[in-house]
Amino acid sequence: AQKITQTQPGMFVQEKEAVTLDCTYDTSDPSYGLFWYKQPSSGEMIFLIYQGSYDQQNATEGRYSLNFQKARKSANLVISASQLGDSAMYFCAMRGPNTGFQKLVFGTGTRLLVSP
């Protein structure tokens, strides 16, 4: 079965610094997608970045990049130049052919706090 592990319950970073949020996954599927979502205190899940298992390059979206290490089964999110508005919960998720009609499986999340 597919599983996502986020081992950091909370992370602190100063404004303008970079931060890495860890995510490891477990799957036997050769084809899968990895996602990161941000959940502010208001509750909605905001899509940040996607990495496909066959993508040759690491995904980037503005200040977000995904450090994809397939052999290690890790998909860490890197946020560069942190901003106060980045304070939120961050969830790593995966989706694959064998997760039951491609349902998203989420980790337990990491709470990021950005200080001035």
Place this chain on the structure above:
Amino acid sequence: EAGVAQSPRYKIIEKRQSVAFWCNPISGHATLYWYQQILGQGPKLLIQFQNNGVVDDSQLPKDRFSAERLKGVDSTLKIQPAKLEDSAVYLCASSEGQTFYNEQFFGPGTRLTVL
């Protein structure tokens, strides 16, 4: 483009009462999802619709939860009767399709408290 709409945003009920949540997905999105997010956990899929048909309800407690998607657009999720452990945020999401690279767009969620 309007996002996924959900109502109500908050609901407080007593155990054994019934409650219903409503979701309006993004226009044109064929796939609709209901997730349950218990405090301190990631969202867990309850049910997935493709148009108005159910494609995955393996984690839906069918003895008390039900969901429907009339005419393949709006959806309602019902709990009857509610238990204390149903206290959670219920998130609705939609996507254009079911493939694993299709981005899911989430609504603001309904926070349910069962007393």
